[in-house]
Amino acid sequence: EVQLLESGGGLVQPGGSLRLSCAASGFTFSSSGMTWVRQAPGKGLEWVSVIVSGGLTTHYADAVKGRFTISRDNSKNMLYLQMNSLRAEDTAVYYCARVSRGAMDVWGQGTTLTVSS
Amino acid sequence: EIVLTQSPGTLSLSPGERATLSCRASQSVSSSYLAWYQQKPGQAPRLLIYSASSRATGIPDRFSGSGSGTDFTLTISRLEPEDFAVYYCQQYGSSPLLTFGGGTKVEIK
Numbered sequence A: 001e002v003q004l005l006e007s008g009g010g011l012v013q014p015g016g017s018l019r020l021s022c023a024a025s026g027f028t029f030s031s032s033g034m035t036w037v038r039q040a041p042g043k044g045l046e047w048v049s050v051i052v053s054g055g056l057t058t059h060y061a062d063a064v065k066g067r068f069t070i071s072r073d074n075s076k077n078m079l080y081l082q083m084n085s086l087r088a089e090d091t092a093v094y095y096c097a098r099v100s101r102g103a104m105d106v107w108g109q110g111t112t113l114t115v116s117s
Numbered sequence B: 001e002i003v004l005t006q007s008p009g010t011l012s013l014s015p016g017e018r019a020t021l022s023c024r025a026s027q028s029v030s031s032s033y034l035a036w037y038q039q040k041p042g043q044a045p046r047l048l049i050y051s052a053s054s055r056a057t058g059i060p061d062r063f064s065g066s067g068s069g070t071d072f073t074l075t076i077s078r079l080e081p082e083d084f085a086v087y088y089c090q091q092y093g094s095s096p097l098l099t100f101g102g103g104t105k106v107e108i109k
Helices: none
Strands: A003-007 A010-012 A018-025 A033-039 A045-051 A058-060 A068-073 A078-083 A092-100 A103-107 A111-115 B004-007 B010-013 B019-029 B034-039 B046-050 B063-076 B086-092 B098-100 B104-108
Touching: A003 A092, A003 A103, A018 A033, A018 A092, A018 A111, A033 A068, A033 A078, A045 A068, A045 A078, A045 A092, A045 B086, A045 B098, A058 A068, A078 A092, A103 B034, A103 B046, A103 B086, B004 B086, B010 B019, B019 B034, B019 B086, B019 B104, B034 B063, B046 B063, B063 B086
Parallel strands: A010 A111, B010 B104
Antiparallel strands: A003 A018, A018 A078, A033 A045, A033 A092, A045 A058, A068 A078, A092 A103, A092 A111, B004 B019, B019 B063, B034 B046, B034 B086, B086 B098, B086 B104
């Protein structure tokens, strides 16, 4: 079964750091582009970052550029999002998803980040 | 910077009716990289349509996508009870690399 499972969410103080993880199974992870998408409470979907299959090319939304870092370990079928200098507006459910033909065809169930003092 | 505008914000319809959702881009979008998603409360989004008009695996044929350039449409031919949800369009490739529309909520009238 094709599956993505996020973990690592929680409550963090403003200015703090956190790393999200996404475990992939059931498909050839090393051949797949991967992305993080977030959704603030009661709001729409917001793209965060994408990484190509080999991990050498990454892109970020302006809202997180310079604060977040996407990475992957193809040997472990793992995707990561290192989040630094967190702000209240980063509070959201974070989803990892597989990118295929410019669309996200497999999604995880999401992990929740709350940034609050 | 490309912006996707979805309309209407809310669509109130009855089961069995036809739903027509619009996604307008501020600049031309490659049809190869326009997708539609369905999201129900408390769930992750689900891919419905990719490349503007191709149905994703397992998606019923009552869902169809069309359009090109700056105007795209998602049509649900006959609404089933499980179709009441929020729908998002998404583009890939233009700056910013990936963008979602604001969503259209399809609610029961």
